[in-house]
Amino acid sequence: MGITVQNITGNTAMVIWPKTASCADSFYSIMYHPNWNSMVSSYSRKSFQKEERVPASRSSFVLENLTPLTTYILCVTCQSANPSSDQCRVFNTLERDPASASNTKKELALGIWLTSSVLLLTITAILVYGCLHLLYRRRRERLQGQPGSSTQGQGAKSAACASGELGRQSRLLQDAKDPGGIQLATIIENPSASEEPVTPASKSQERAAVTGQSSAVN
Structure with missing residues (x-):
């Protein structure tokens, strides 16, 4: 053939x-x-x-x-x-053929390099995402913690004011039970207001005393 x-x-x-x-x-x-x-x-x-x-x-x-x-x-x-x-x-x-053998080696090396690059990029992306997610979570927790602390401070102030008011009311109740101590409690509560009723009383007493002495002399 x-x-x-x-x-x-x-x-x-x-x-x-x-x-x-x-x-x-x-x-x-x-x-x-x-x-x-x-x-x-x-x-x-x-x-x-x-x-x-x-x-x-x-x-x-x-x-x-x-x-x-x-x-x-x-x-x-x-x-x-x-x-x-x-x-x-x-x-x-x-x-x-040496040329074909070298080409085969180059193709193999190129394939390995591309695979390694893809894996490295994937791992890098995962790490970056994890870090960003962690930072965002910590920042959100920090922001959520600040209003809570201010609320606690306000609660403490309110409790202190309430306790002071209760103490004041208890003192008033004790003074109401003791009539002799009403004027003292009033003076303690409002010192500026207690000065006015005391002075006229002393003057009337002095006048009464002077009138009594003059009548005795007559």
């Missing part, structure tokens, strides 16, 4: 075949398998590991994802028929 394999590398190979008139309205089947020594001599389709279907308008195909330093057997048939020996070729892949 005149099948040839060209441009062989560690991972790829190009297969070329002549067009067949019987496949003008059909397709070509490309079957290949590594380690061809393990295959049976009958070249059965079921013995091949991979199969590619190519339109009849094409006469070449690039095999990819091959294993370096491996012996492959390749067969090209019209449709999916079992191949014969003249429709098959054996070829060996080369060592892995």
